[in-house]
Amino acid sequence: MxxxxxxxxxxxxxxxxxxxxxxxxxxxxxxxxxxxxxxxxxxxxxxxxxxxxxxxxxxxxxxxxxxxxxxxxxxxxLRASNFDSERLKVNDKIGNPVMISTILVWRVTDTYKAAFDVDNYENFVRVQTDAAVRKLASMYPYDNFADEGLDEDITLRSSVNEVSEDLEKEIQERLAMAGIEVLEARIGYLAYAQEIANAMLKRQQATAIVAARHKIVEGAVSMVEMALDELSKKELVDLDEERKSAMVSNLMVVLCSDKDAAPIVNAGTLHH
Incomplete structure (x- = not known):
């Protein structure tokens, strides 16, 4: 022609x-x-x-x-397209406001559906992705705090792979009517909203401190028990219950203290 x-x-x-x-x-x-x-x-x-x-x-x-x-x-x-959504403020499962965004990789597979089943397929991808992210955030808590009675295996912060799989499945179901295939979907940004970020940071720090103290106390108790057993086996000193209690108290203070202990040398006898 x-x-x-x-x-x-x-x-x-x-x-x-x-x-x-x-x-x-x-x-x-x-x-x-x-x-x-x-x-x-x-x-x-x-x-x-x-x-x-x-x-x-x-x-x-x-x-x-x-x-x-x-x-x-x-x-x-028909090329693969990359979409980085805006940061949305949504409430997680327990009602805490969080900021979240997603990164989506998609492409058109059915040109008829993309051209005629939806008005603007690119805008359709954006709107439905935002809707899927809002729904997903409401299904899981941001984090698992023991004081709230939560026993969640999947959280937004720690279960990245599981959350991404659920997000990809949710978006794919929404975009199927537009003839669009989701190649990858994952959380791009996740944080507490500004109004509660400081409080939640202190809470996370307190949780970490408590967990660390718990391990320190467990180790200190084991060391005190070992010290008493060794003294008893080798018969280095004969301690009554009162002195054992004082020794345990002193050792626990030394082992669990945040600062280095300042030893005091007793120049007298054991009884004074």
Whole structure:
């Protein structure tokens, strides 16, 4: 068709100029009518074809094509697209406000659905992704705090893989009607909202301190028990219950203290 259009255009133009015959203008008009039918399809692109509002088909194979000049050609990309959502303020399962965003990798697989089942498929991806993130955040707590009576295996902060899988599944269900495949979905940003961030930071620090103290106390008790057992086995000193209690108290203070102990040397006897 490209060769025919060139022959008609240049041949008609030559005949009009050389023969001064306006009848050959018809050939030029036909060539100009043929030209709009040419279309170029690049790799990972497509052309959706319509004839007076009726769907005709889709060209997905890359190359140079000629179609009916009356066809309306709509371009839809088949390439993978990356979408980084805005940071949304939502409430987690226990009502704490958190800031969350998601990173989505998607592509069009069904051009008919993308072109005709939704108004604007790119905007549809954004809106439905935000809706899925809001729903997901309300299903899980941000973190698992023992003082709230929570016994959750999955949390937004610690269960990254599980949350990402659920998010990907939720978004895929929403975007299926638009002919869109979700390649990857994961949490891009997650933090407490500004109004409670300081309080939650102190709470996390307190939880960590309590857990550390618990381990320190366990270790101190074991060391005191070992010390008493060794003294008893080797019979280095005979301690009554009162002195054992004093020794345990002193050792616990030394082992559990935040600061280094300042030893006091007793220059007297054991009884004074």
């Amino acid at each position: 490209l060769f025919a259009a060139m022959i008609l255009f240049f041949g008609g133009l030559y005949m009009v100029i050389s023969q001064s015959n306006t009848m050959f203008l018809i050939a030029i008009i036909i060539a100009l009518f043929i030209l709009p039918g040419f279309t170029l399809v690049n790799p990972n692109n497509s052309r959706v074809l319509l004839l007076f509002g009726k769907y005709v088909g889709t060209i997905k194979k890359n190359g140079f094509y000629w179609v009916n000049p009356f066809f309306t050609k709509k371009k839809i990309s």
